Amino acid sequence: MTTRRKDRSSEYGTVPDRVARLLLDEPPAGRGEFAWCLLQHRSRLRALWEAHGAAIVTIWARRHPGTRPPLWWKAAAPVPRLLADGQPPRYPKAPGLYEGQAAYLDRLGLLQRGERARIPAAAWLPEDIRR
Template identity: 25%
Template structure:
């Protein structure tokens, strides 16, 4: 039986599947939908989807998702906003790469110890909520002498989502008034990535 929370999340979802609606709202868990559909949504693999791919889902439902999200969590945005709507890095940032001009402008790094794998290795840059998704844990075997593992006592820190949105002028005056001052404090990459699922095959550079 669906919980009251799920019923509330699905309000206005129309014919979209429960898994797709949860995915749009960053609420997809292992007990929602079939495992193949969850994987298809997260990896953007159309063959495993019951309905539209993530880009079409977001285009169709972004307004209703964002309206509720901003009301409940001012000063932040869901992961698909970061993937599709966040400001883009200018063309020429990654010259001669197919993803040049397609990647979201990242959140500013403000401190901490650790090297994102994409900064050294030949990785297509992949981010989650505006920060690099892949790092070397301090307990893992060394990937490269150039990679500095995350220091758990002093992990990489980034500007908060609220600070990013404020820097780009992406909050209305009404939203900004409702953002608690604590939400402007820098965030640890460990905390930011806590909600990200590590897929073995990211099919695109997402936000």
């Protein structure tokens, strides 16, 4: 009897496995993939995000509704998050209590179809961000 390895390509769609794991902030599959991840320069990450970001957000939103992967906040967030009191931060990347990810995505109309109904209550709560 043979055992079949689970084919993860369908999980990531058209995004290559190692690219998907990198952009989804998942651990590399092995040493070779770890080395490849280390070699991805910031400009290369932006290019990978531009090529595969939409698919990555769809995968992420299915797994973690009301949130986005860490790289999305650096590469694709259209505007900075507001502080929990509704004011903009005094300077970029200021530590503080910020609006929850779900509140941000909802305010900007960035939730995917059907995502709102699956968002856990915690994703709406303000987030203490220490940068």
